[in-house]
Amino acid sequence: MYRIRLFAIRHSRSFEWIYKRVEQVMIALDPVLRKIGYDRVERPVAFVEKCVKTVLFDCKMCGQCVLSSTGMSCPMNCPKQLRNGPCGGVRPGGYCEVKPEMKCVWVLAWDGASRMKGGAQIATVLPPVERNLEGSSSWLRVSREKAAHLREAREKRRTAIADAFPGARKNEPSAAPLAEEPAQAQKGAK
Amino acid sequence: MMDLSLPQPYSPPPEGHVSHSRLERVLRSGRFAITAELNPPDSADPADVYDAARPLGEVADAINATDASGANCHMSSIGISALLTRAGYSPVYQISCRDRNRIAIQGDVLGAAAMGVSNVLCLTGDGVGVGDQPGAKPVFDFDSLSLLRTIRTMRDERKFLSGRTITNPPLLFLGAAENPCIPPYEWRPERLAKKVEAGAEYIQTNYIYDVPLFEKFMARVRDMGLDKKVFILAGVGPLASARAARWMRSNVPGIHIPDAVIDRMEKADKPGQEGKKICVELIQQMREIAGVSGVHVMAYRKEHQVSEIIQESGVLASRKRT
Numbered sequence: 179m180y181r182i183r184l185f186a187i188r189h190s191r192s193f194e195w196i197y198k199r200v201e202q203v204m205i206a207l208d209p210v211l212r213k214i215g216y217d218r219v220e221r222p223v224a225f226v227e228k229c230v231k232t233v234l235f236d237c238k239m240c241g242q243c244v245l246s247s248t249g250m251s252c253p254m255n256c257p258k259q260l261r262n263g264p265c266g267g268v269r270p271g272g273y274c275e276v277k278p279e280m281k282c283v284w285v286l287a288w289d290g291a292s293r294m295k296g297g298a299q300i301a302t303v304l305p306p307v308e309r310n311l312e313g314s315s316s317w318l319r320v321s322r323e324k325a326a327h328l329r330e331a332r333e334k335r336r337t338a339i340a341d342a343f344p345g346a347r348k349n350e351p352s353a354a355p356l357a358e359e360p361a362q363a364q365k366g367a368k
Numbered sequence: 369m370m371d372l373s374l375p376q377p378y379s380p381p382p383e384g385h386v387s388h389s390r391l392e393r394v395l396r397s398g399r400f401a402i403t404a405e406l407n408p409p410d411s412a413d414p415a416d417v418y419d420a421a422r423p424l425g426e427v428a429d430a431i432n433a434t435d436a437s438g439a440n441c442h443m444s445s446i447g448i449s450a451l452l453t454r455a456g457y458s459p460v461y462q463i464s465c466r467d468r469n470r471i472a473i474q475g476d477v478l479g480a481a482a483m484g485v486s487n488v489l490c491l492t493g494d495g496v497g498v499g500d501q502p503g504a505k506p507v508f509d510f511d512s513l514s515l516l517r518t519i520r521t522m523r524d525e526r527k528f529l530s531g532r533t534i535t536n537p538p539l540l541f542l543g544a545a546e547n548p549c550i551p552p553y554e555w556r557p558e559r560l561a562k563k564v565e566a567g568a569e570y571i572q573t574n575y576i577y578d579v580p581l582f583e584k585f586m587a588r589v590r591d592m593g594l595d596k597k598v599f600i601l602a603g604v605g606p607l608a609s610a611r612a613a614r615w616m617r618s619n620v621p622g623i624h625i626p627d628a629v630i631d632r633m634e635k636a637d638k639p640g641q642e643g644k645k646i647c648v649e650l651i652q653q654m655r656e657i658a659g660v661s662g663v664h665v666m667a668y669r670k671e672h673q674v675s676e677i678i679q680e681s682g683v684l685a686s687r688k689r690t
Contacts, residue, residue, distance in 0.1 A: 258495065261511055261513075261514065262512070262514065263511075263513070263555075265622075266492070266545060266547035266574055266621070267494060267495070267550075268547075268622070269551075271551065275494070282552075288552055288558075300558075301558065301561065303562060306511070
């Protein structure tokens with residue numbers, strides 16, 4: 179699959195576009211997925227994701243996909259699994275220190291990123307992989323994250339009011355509530 | 369070089385500094401800094417560490433304790449660092465991501481700081497395959513950048529990666545490596561920028577024998593304004609012979625030696641002397657490159673020459689000693 183991976187990186191711009199669309203679909207699906215239950219869809223979605231991404235990117239199912247920040251070159255194919263750029267051992271011609279027959283994943287990544295609209299994302303410092311998420315669906319994680327992001331924004335609004343009226347929060351908690359509201363309690367909720 | 373200002377007991381760093389490091393003081397005051405690499409012993413005798421440190425301590429602002437470099441097993445960098453602080457030397461505690469996971473590393477960082485270590489160098493580490501025990505399990509839980517960011521978080525936010533609070537943070541001057549002379553050349557400065565973003569405050573480069581290539585790298589570094597954000601120490605070292613140079617080039621990861629340098633070694637009557645001379649010249653050339661704040665001398669099995677090399681280069685002559 180090495181050659182398909184190289185193909186995907188050569189066409190990083192197209193794959194970036196496709197990837198963005200997949201992401202949008204997953205985010206749009208959040209309400210549906212929540213109704214069905216993320217737990218229930220996890221295994222089938224992870225299975226499909228694994229099939230597709232293994233063919234295209236030699237995906238290792240780390241569960242924390244960062245292809246958009248790595249020129250569509252999967253960093254988990256780096257023998258050292260580096261997430262932030264090449265090591266100091268790259269061989270002449272841009273080959274891997276550990277597997278001399280393979281092009282350095284990060285040489286390819288920078289090449290791929292140079293063709294992408296959001297290629298500058300490669301400069302973002304990424305955290306280490308959370309190994310306990312290995313094997314889980316990254317696509318579902320994206321849509322859950324979006325939902326969490328919206329929740330956070332709502333929470334921030336409430337927190338701002340509670341912070342501005344600390345006395346009210348203490349004496350009359352219902353006047354400046356902090357706890358999450360059930361959907362039924364909110365006007366505008368269907 | 370004695371570092372008599374070791375924090376005893378725990379105390380805040382001097383104004384405008386992040387640590388009690390002598391290296392940090394020298395660099396921030398604009399003096400040309402010297403660091404040198406210690407050849408770690410295959411022994412449990414502290415005297416072996418002190419024997420190796422003595423010739424380096426005469427000229428170096430800090431001594432690097434390598435962390436199983438080349439994936440070869442030796443006395444640990446934390447052990448060497450602790451011994452060096454006891455004798456008043458200022459070590460650079462090298463941390464490689466190859467052998468330990470995030471739990472071990474964060475714990476060791478606190479332990480090292482508590483023993484008086486004030487410089488760390490965050491490295492990815494060579495693959496286990498090139499070392500003396502290729503069957504070992506490679507860890508690589510962190511990479512050098514996530515490691516830098518983690519230690520900076522521990523120091524500045526007083527938190528572990530888990531969010532748990534650290535009451536007295538590790539006051540460490542944060543370093544990283546860069547290898548300007550190997551591919552992808554055009555992206556090496558960007559990678560340096562990313563290391564600075566992650567938390568690097570000084571850089572020690574790998575061996576540089578190709579000065580024009582390094583100058584090109586430095587020109588781009590200056591264009592990006594990185595020389596104002598990070599102190600760069602250029603890596604140099606004496607070659608033993610043309611044969612050794614060729615062997616290094618093909619067997620040690622990340623080493624680029626131009627043919628011209630190897631030719632010069634080959635034609636020399638006394639290769640050992642020639643290697644030393646090349647090193648002296650390199651240091652003098654590095655000194656002239658704008659944005660280079662010092663040199664890092666890696667004299668593998670030639671530690672006894674380090675003092676002479678530095679004296680001959682004359683870089684300390686212009687420097688007011690402290």
